Amino acid sequence: MMSSEPEFVPxxxxxxxxxxxxxxxxxxxxxxxxxxxxxGILLSEKACATVGVYTQNKFxxxxxxxxxxxxxxxxxRGLVVSSGIAxxxxxxxxxxxxxxxxxxxAAHAGLEPxxxxxxxxxxxxxxxxxxxxxxxxxxxxxxxDGGERFARAILTTDRAPKSAAVRFExxxxxxxxxxxxKGSGMIHPNMATMxxxxxxxxxxxxDVLSAALTDVVxxxxxxxxxxxxxxxxxxxxxFANGEAGNKPAVAGSAEARALTEALAVLCRFLCVxxxxxxxxxxxxxxxRVEGARTxxxxxxxxxxxxxxTLVKAAIHGSDPNWGRAIAAVGYSGAEVDVDKVSFFIxxxxxxxxxxxxxxxxxxxIAIMNNPExxxxxxxxxxxxxxxxxxxxxxxxxxxxxxxxTT
Amino acid sequence: MMSSEPEFVPxxxxxxxxxxxxxxxxxxxxxxxxxxxxxGILLSEKACATVGVYTQNKFxxxxxxxxxxxxxxxxxRGLVVSSGIAxxxxxxxxxxxxxxxxxxxAAHAGLEPxxxxxxxxxxxxxxxxxxxxxxxxxxxxxxxDGGERFARAILTTDRAPKSAAVRFExxxxxxxxxxxxKGSGMIHPNMATMxxxxxxxxxxxxDVLSAALTDVVxxxxxxxxxxxxxxxxxxxxxFANGEAGNKPAVAGSAEARALTEALAVLCRFLCVxxxxxxxxxxxxxxxRVEGARTxxxxxxxxxxxxxxTLVKAAIHGSDPNWGRAIAAVGYSGAEVDVDKVSFFIxxxxxxxxxxxxxxxxxxxIAIMNNPExxxxxxxxxxxxxxxxxxxxxxxxxxxxxxxxTT
Numbered sequence: 073m074m075s076s077e078p079e080f081v082p083x084x085x086x087x088x089x090x091x092x093x094x095x096x097x098x099x100x101x102x103x104x105x106x107x108x109x110x111x112g113i114l115l116s117e118k119a120c121a122t123v124g125v126y127t128q129n130k131f132x133x134x135x136x137x138x139x140x141x142x143x144x145x146x147x148x149r150g151l152v153v154s155s156g157i158a159x160x161x162x163x164x165x166x167x168x169x170x171x172x173x174x175x176x177x178a179a180h181a182g183l184e185p186x187x188x189x190x191x192x193x194x195x196x197x198x199x200x201x202x203x204x205x206x207x208x209x210x211x212x213x214x215x216x217d218g219g220e221r222f223a224r225a226i227l228t229t230d231r232a233p234k235s236a237a238v239r240f241e242x243x244x245x246x247x248x249x250x251x252x253x254k255g256s257g258m259i260h261p262n263m264a265t266m267x268x269x270x271x272x273x274x275x276x277x278x279d280v281l282s283a284a285l286t287d288v289v290x291x292x293x294x295x296x297x298x299x300x301x302x303x304x305x306x307x308x309x310x311f312a313n314g315e316a317g318n319k320p321a322v323a324g325s326a327e328a329r330a331l332t333e334a335l336a337v338l339c340r341f342l343c344v345x346x347x348x349x350x351x352x353x354x355x356x357x358x359x360r361v362e363g364a365r366t367x368x369x370x371x372x373x374x375x376x377x378x379x380x381t382l383v384k385a386a387i388h389g390s391d392p393n394w395g396r397a398i399a400a401v402g403y404s405g406a407e408v409d410v411d412k413v414s415f416f417i418x419x420x421x422x423x424x425x426x427x428x429x430x431x432x433x434x435x436x437i438a439i440m441n442n443p444e445x446x447x448x449x450x451x452x453x454x455x456x457x458x459x460x461x462x463x464x465x466x467x468x469x470x471x472x473x474x475x476x477t478t
Numbered sequence: 479m480m481s482s483e484p485e486f487v488p489x490x491x492x493x494x495x496x497x498x499x500x501x502x503x504x505x506x507x508x509x510x511x512x513x514x515x516x517x518g519i520l521l522s523e524k525a526c527a528t529v530g531v532y533t534q535n536k537f538x539x540x541x542x543x544x545x546x547x548x549x550x551x552x553x554x555r556g557l558v559v560s561s562g563i564a565x566x567x568x569x570x571x572x573x574x575x576x577x578x579x580x581x582x583x584a585a586h587a588g589l590e591p592x593x594x595x596x597x598x599x600x601x602x603x604x605x606x607x608x609x610x611x612x613x614x615x616x617x618x619x620x621x622x623d624g625g626e627r628f629a630r631a632i633l634t635t636d637r638a639p640k641s642a643a644v645r646f647e648x649x650x651x652x653x654x655x656x657x658x659x660k661g662s663g664m665i666h667p668n669m670a671t672m673x674x675x676x677x678x679x680x681x682x683x684x685d686v687l688s689a690a691l692t693d694v695v696x697x698x699x700x701x702x703x704x705x706x707x708x709x710x711x712x713x714x715x716x717f718a719n720g721e722a723g724n725k726p727a728v729a730g731s732a733e734a735r736a737l738t739e740a741l742a743v744l745c746r747f748l749c750v751x752x753x754x755x756x757x758x759x760x761x762x763x764x765x766r767v768e769g770a771r772t773x774x775x776x777x778x779x780x781x782x783x784x785x786x787t788l789v790k791a792a793i794h795g796s797d798p799n800w801g802r803a804i805a806a807v808g809y810s811g812a813e814v815d816v817d818k819v820s821f822f823i824x825x826x827x828x829x830x831x832x833x834x835x836x837x838x839x840x841x842x843i844a845i846m847n848n849p850e851x852x853x854x855x856x857x858x859x860x861x862x863x864x865x866x867x868x869x870x871x872x873x874x875x876x877x878x879x880x881x882x883t884t
Contacts, residue, residue: 131808131816161801163817163833196801197834302809304801381787389880395567395602395710402537403708410537411569427569428603465880467873474795474871 076241078334080341081248084237085219089248089273091117091315094218096225099208101201102156102194111208112225114269115150115181120313122148123282124189125289127306134166135159136307138174139189146278149311150188151269152177153226154205155254158265159192160304162199169200176209193255193265193305194228223252226267230254234345238338243327245318247274249334253293253342255349268293268308268342274331275314276321283323284332285310292339295371295460296346297379310335347461355464357387357445361401364456369406371458373449376404378462383447388464390440392433394422401449412452418445425452482647484740486747487654490643491625495654495679497523497721500624502631505614507607508562508600517614518631520675521556521587526719528554529688530595531695533712540572541565542713544580545595552684555717556594557675558583559632560611561660564671565598566710568605575606582615599661599671599711600634629658632673636661640751644744649733651724653680655740659699659748661755674699674714674748680737681720682727689729690738691716698745701777701866702752703785716741753867761870763793763851767807770862775812777864779855782810784868789853794870796846798839800828807855818858824851831858 087094096109124143126136142148152173159166170190178188192200223233237250251270276284289308314320321327347356359377364370377383380400386393394415402408415423418439422431439445493500502515530549532542548554558579565572576596584594598606629639643656657676682690695714720726727733753762765783770776783789786806792799800821808814821829824845828837845851 129805129808130814131804131819158801161804161829161832161834196805197829302805304805304808385876385880388876391880395564398537398567399535399602399708399710402535402710408536413537423567423603426567428567465876467876470791470794470871470873470876474791474797 078238078240078337081237081239084250085235086114086222086250086252086269086271087216087219088237088250089271089315091273091313092250092271092311093117093214093216094222095212095214096218096221097208097211099204101154101204102228108227109221109225110155111205111212112153112222113150113177113181113212113214114222115214116311116313118313118315120149120311121276121278121281122309122311123278123285124307124309125286127303129302129304131160131304133158133160133192133305134170135190135192136305138167138170139191139307142186142189143309145186147184147187148189150178150181150183151191151309152188152209153191153267154200155226155228156194157192157198157200158194158196158305159200161197165199169202172202173200173205176206180209180212181214189309191226191267191307193226193267196304219250219252226252226254228255231349234342234349236338236341238334240330240334242274242321242330243318245316247272247316247318249274249338251338251342253346265303265305266293266346270308270310270335272310272312273315274312274321275316275318276312276331277323280321280323280328281310281312284328284335287332288336288339290371291336291458292343295375295458296343297375297460297462343461347463350463355387355443355445357447357462359460359462360446360448361451362448362457363451363454365407365454367456367458370456373401373404373406373451374458374460376400377447377449378460381465384462384465387440387445387462388466390437392417392422392436392440394428397447397449398423406451407453408451409453414450414452416448484644484646484743487643487645490656491641492520492628492656492658492675492677493622493625494643494656495677495721497679497719498656498677498717499523499620499622500628501618501620502624502627503614503617505610507560507610508634514633515627515631516561517611517618518559518628519556519583519587519618519620520628521620522717522719524719524721526555526717527682527684527687528715528717529684529691530713530715531692533709535708535710537566537710539564539566539598539711540576541596541598542711544573544576545597545713548592548595549715551592553593554595556584556587556589557597557715558594558615559597559673560606561632561634562600563598563604563606564600564602564711565606567603571605575608578608579606579611582612586615586618595715597632597673597713599632599673602710625656625658632658632660634661637755640748640755642744642747644740646736646740648680648727648736649724651722653678653722653724655680655744657744657748659752671709671711672699672752676714676716676741678716678718679721680718680727681722681724682718682737683729686727686729686734687716687718690734690741693738694742694745696777697742697864698749701781701864702749703781703866703868749867753869756869761793761849761851763853763868765866765868766852766854767857768854768863769857769860771813771860773862773864776862779807779810779812779857780864780866782806783853783855784866787871790868790871793846793851793868794872796843798823798828798842798846803853803855804829812857813859814857815859820856820858822854
């Protein structure tokens with residue numbers, strides 16, 4: 073037995089894997105939530121392989137640009153985060169402030185600047201308060217028990233921190249993957265930035281690590297939709313330090329597959345936590361697409377349904393309005409043969425082979441009144457499958473997001 | 479002087495151009511609005527050139543499929559419409575019912591079935607009530623004063639009919655273009671179907687007519703966004719019967735350009751009327767993008783801003799949250815040089831050359847409290863320009879669209 077099923081570690085976090093330390097401080101940046109940390113540092117005690125995926129938005133934060141450059145250079149083993157201000161849309165000052173923040177944090181941690189990256193989230197168009205950051209970073213004390221405090225330091229208006237870790241056997245050794253996430257929900261008063269930081273003590277070749285992260289993010293965080301907008305500051309970064317002592321997982325190996333699957337288990341959990349935390353939403357839904365011509369077609373169709381304003385409103389009202397979901401599949405860009413499409417709400421068939429079938433409306437409404445609803449579309453023309461997550465559209469969401477920025 | 483500026487005709491409609499007649503009847507299909515017509519016929523008294531553009535949704539209504547086939551065959555000069563049921567998602571019965579409805583209407587109008595098309599709008603997944611349609615169509619009396627009644631027959635939950643006509647000189651003759659539109663607003667309980675019917679007594683070569691319609695629709699009805707969803711039944715059809723007696727407008731001529739511009743004037747007017755009529759919305763906004771690398775880039779960027787849930791919520795709250803608009807440009811797919819972007823709310827500069835500039839927040843909020851708001855993005859890297867229209871996202875929209883289908 074080379075590997076085992078991943079199991080969740082109670083109270084798991086980014087510091088659950090061996091050799092990672094983290095900490096936080098309050099610098100006064102996140103003034104709307106004074107009881108929350110707004111600076112954090114996460115470090116691997118030893119050198120590690122680090123890979124990332126980043127927002128595709130062309131108005132990218134200099135924090136993301138600098139982090140990408142440093143990750144690509146290959147020496148990164150630390151991260152500083154600041155919540156409350158996005159460091160986006162501030163002209164040339166943005167890169168200068170990102171570099172200075174990284175330099176201060178690296179010096180505090182005893183690292184070179186090229187060994188650190190930076191994540192920022194919050195209001196767009198306001199410069200980072202460097203005086204607060206300069207005085208705040210030296211107050212960060214990192215430790216093996218710092219994962220939970222770090223997870224709180226990346227939040228903006230999230231209702232709760234979102235941390236977890238999974239453990240499994242890999243090549244005869246016990247390895248752990250930890251992670252924390254923030255804010256797929258729309259963040260008042262600005263874009264919903266998604267920050268996800270993942271750590272593992274597994275020994276993994278960098279190429280395997282990169283492929284695993286891209287693959288898992290495409291199936292998880294890229295399939296989460298709350299309001300359809302893409303933030304300027306999104307990033308998902310995975311650190312792997314090899315402290316578990318397993319034989320390095322190489323490309324194409326059973327170990328590489330096991331690691332990817334364990335990472336997917338953790339990321340699916342964090343996705344659901346992100347959806348549950350979305351502002352003004354108490355009900356989430358999954359959209360499962362099967363039988364698509366390709367996996368990419370399945371993703372397109374699932375995302376289109378999950379991000380449809382009309383589907384979200386129907387979920388809110390427990391309205392079995394399957395026409396909206398079917399129409400979203402129709403404009404998704406996925407290949408569709410109308411006469412082969414079937415549609416289910418939970419396990420109740422609503423349409424089969426392109427023709428609606430009678431269903432007990434009150435029973436389906438009762439199902440839809442549950443806090444989690446499952447929609448399944450079977451396209452019947454291939455083997456492509458994907459799952460997307462969405463959340464209801466509520467009156468409270470509109471109230472929350474139409475309030476003044478100040 | 480070969481042509482003149484188009485002027486709006488008071489109480490203009492699809493029967494304002496010479497040689498068009500229309501009428502309506504109530505058949506009992508649109509049961510939720512008993513005082514509104516639910517069947518209509520529009521005819522050119524003589525043969526005419528007819529062109530159309532249709533929904534790209536793969537779950538297309540058989541009504542659209544049949545109409546496209548007939549238009550492409552080249553003999554169409556009449557239209558029957560039925561509102562209340564979409565004739566979509568009902569399997570093979572949909573095409574059979576579309577054909578029968580066209581045959582009944584053609585017989586009533588003294589035409590061949592191949593000379594007519596059909597538009598349907600309303601609930602998805604319910605078969606057309608053919609008994610009501612068979613008994614209703616013979617009650618339709620068409621006349622030169624029937625334009626307004628026809629415009630009411632295509633409505634579902636629209637608040638008011640939307641008709642207009644423009645008149646201008648073309649090649650020494652007075653020509654008229656009339657039109658009516660329904661429902662870019664989300665139509666309870668199903669998709670927002672956009673039906674637009676346009677008539678002109680101008681003599682125009684079919685290729686010129688087709689190019690003019692495609693060009694104008696790309697700049698008008700395709701730039702209207704209320705909830706981002708694309709209906710299964712959308713269609714825009716233009717009939718041209720040559721009754722004005724002008725020399726036929728040929729490709730590349732000044733007359734072709736004048737006709738296209740007059741059509742654009744009419745369609746822009748109908749677009750704004752559609753936005754004003756959107757359910758649960760009292761405030762509309764335009765997004766003007768200039769300086770894009772290409773016209774298509776400008777369209778992408780303008781549509782992304784107009785359809786952003788977060789921008790719509792900010793418009794509702796009169797919140798000058800420019801970060802949301804800029805971020806939407808960033809993920810639109812349009813080419814962007816961050817350091818060259820400027821942004822304006824009405825004529826107040828909010829960002830110039832990628833850097834936010836101080837603005838009087840209370841003054842901008844006061845501007846945004848007007849019922850119509852203008853957002854302008856200047857990308858500074860080319861000559862591409864486009865305008866999109868959006869409407870606010872309100873609590874009422876959510877209430878309206880989360881109610882049960884029944």
